[in-house]
Amino acid sequence: MEVAGFALSVAGGIGLLGQIFDGCLKAYKVFSTASNLGRDSERLICKIRIEEMRLMVWGREWGVVEGRLEAHLAAAYDGNVALKALAENILRELYNTITDFNKLQDRYGLRDESTADLEKTIGNKAVARGLREELKLRARWVVTDKDKFELLLQDLKDFNDGLEKLFPPTRIATLQRTWTHELLDVAQRDVAQLGLLERASDGIYPSLNTFAKLKQLRINLEEKEPTKKIMSTSTLKIPRESVVIPTTNIITDGKRSYGSYIRPVPANSNQKPKLKSFKSKPASSPGAPIPEDVLIEFIEYDSSMDMDARLILYQRVFNLASMTQNASLRHPDLHTLDCYGYFDDPSCERYGLVYKNPQTEPLRTLTSLVEDPNIRTPDLDERIRLAHTLAIALWSCHSLDWLHKTFCSFNILFPHASDDSSDSSDAKPETRPSKSEKEDSKSSKSSKASSPPSSRSSTPSAGKPTTATTNGTTNGTTKDRSPSHPSANTTVSLSNCYVTGFDSSRPEHLDEMTVASKNEIGQDLYRHPDSLGVWRQSYCKAYDIYSLGLVLLEIGLWKSLRVYYKSKYNPKIFRDKVVLPVLVPGLGAKTGSLYRRVVEACLVFPEREGKEYITPHQMMEWIVQTLESLKV
Secondary structure: OEOOOOOOOOOOOOOHHHHHHHHHHHHHHHHHHOEOOHHHHHHHHHHHHHHHHHHHHHHHHHOOOOOOHHHHHHHHHOOOOHHHHHHHHHHHHHHHHHHEHHHHHHOOOEEEHHHHHHHHHHOOHHHHHHHHHHHHOOOOEEEOOHHHHHHHHHHHHHHHHHHHOOOOHHHHHHHHHHHHHHHHHHHOOOHHHHHHHHHHHOOOOHHHHHHHHHHHHHHHHHHOOOOOOHHHHOOOEOOHHHEEOOHHHEEOOOOEEEEEEEEOOOOOOOOOOOOOOOOOOOOOOOOOOEEEEEEEEEEEOOOOOOHHHHHHHHHHHHHHHHHHOOHHHHOHHHOOOOEEEEEEEHHHOEEEEEEEOOOOOOOEEHHHHHHOOOEOOOOHHHHHHHHHHHHHHHHHHHHOOEEOOOOOHHHEEEOOOEOOHHHHHHOOOOOOOOHHHHOOOOOOOOOOOOOOHHHOOOOOOOOOOOOOEEOOEEOOEEOOOOOOOOOOOEOEOOOOOEEOOHHHOEEOOOOOOOOOOOOOHHHHOOOOHHHOOOOOOOOOHHHHHHHHHHHHHHHHHOOOHHHOOOOOOOHHHHHHHHHHHHHHHHHHHHHOHHHHHHHHHHHOOOOOOOOOOOOHHHHHHHHHHHHHHOOO
């Protein structure tokens, strides 16, 4: 017996598949009123909602309701009509499973509370049966047998797994990210809902489980009242004497440094040190300190600031260290380095965040790679993969309602590696940072967000970039010719990258205090003009998306934006006179029109209220999916 109200009927403009899909979604809604058994029952219903979101995203991405499924399947699988039949069969089975009233009660351990009470109240089964059909649409399910109900959850998951496999393998990861981020977006800042997502996804959907935990952690840390106690009792606080910072390794105006961390190990550990760069004498006995290569990012403070302001800043440093601890294992999509902790350096009026260096050489910034004349331009497919990876990283950051604020080429790091084996001879211990890395705070200025991707497809006519290069110097910027860098015409790998520079990052709330940014023109060049100056607007996700667009522009052109920047420009002029009318239109010839559209969409994206504008989440989803679809 099918639940009343869900029987399929011919609807104008919607194909059969669309009708079945729509019926499935309506049937899912019935479970949203399921009740009974308190907290554990809520977890079970949350599992239903996860499967509902998976189905909803699948149908939206395939254009099922609009009748575009066949066209998408044909494009993806060269007209394989059998896949349409397979999709229809899976949807029918799903529909029959969640609309068969008797099956839900007998096989899956559910009881319709509303109709059961009706029979008791009326006392006449015949009359009650006549009214039951009208009430089934408003059924209130009660979980009477949890073991049987688990069978329903497994069947629903299997149906969704089968539908997901209709996607090309390369698209499945993004599909899964989409419904994961949408569930987090729906939960917003509700810790109880995030806790349900965490418990419901445990052991089934590890990515959703991880992000739900991380978002709860961020909210709980954020709402914790700063106290003096945390300044002395935090388990993440590292003694200043445990961190060695060679003066030759301080780069970029003191904002980043390479050094070593004398990390204590448990007495029962047999771990052996693996240090090359700083030549500390290795410990030979278990329990002795082990020096490890680290990257340190500094957050400066004024020693004269009052205690309340200092506590807020200290809490921010602690929160950031907590969020990025064991980052590579907990949330790899963020592409951040693992944080060991932080230290206070009062003599220099700064805090230091200590990150694990994944190699024994200083990492290279994207800026230094782009500006190095000895490096051959990477292949287009590799650059597009890098753009896709960075878009995923920012999307994941935003799913936690976290604003990066300094997303730029200087804060994107790469291991010292190349495809040319001859480059291995260049790996010297205690490598000094290159000149370009010292000057990495002098890059380019940015553009304004004003319309969704589809609303702005035309661009002003392109002119020629104004570049002046003489003896390795571009607009006064010395190109990196450090002997430690790859030999002439060497290709470098972009497969591994790390997003750093979280010193100014903050949660997305209007009342949040922002750590004051002391960036040089190079990093401010990537910030939206509206976020700079005396009349700057409160920072928002749209401004991060704008910064992403400028990074993608550099990757596409494989040229630093500061090549085009002149001292007479301000951020708005640079965006309006150079970036949008000159650089963006010229990008298509190097990367193709679709990549150019992605970059332009980032640079003109608005964050406004109103149905005519897409949300930052929808924008990031479109960016990631579009970059993923590019084929070279």
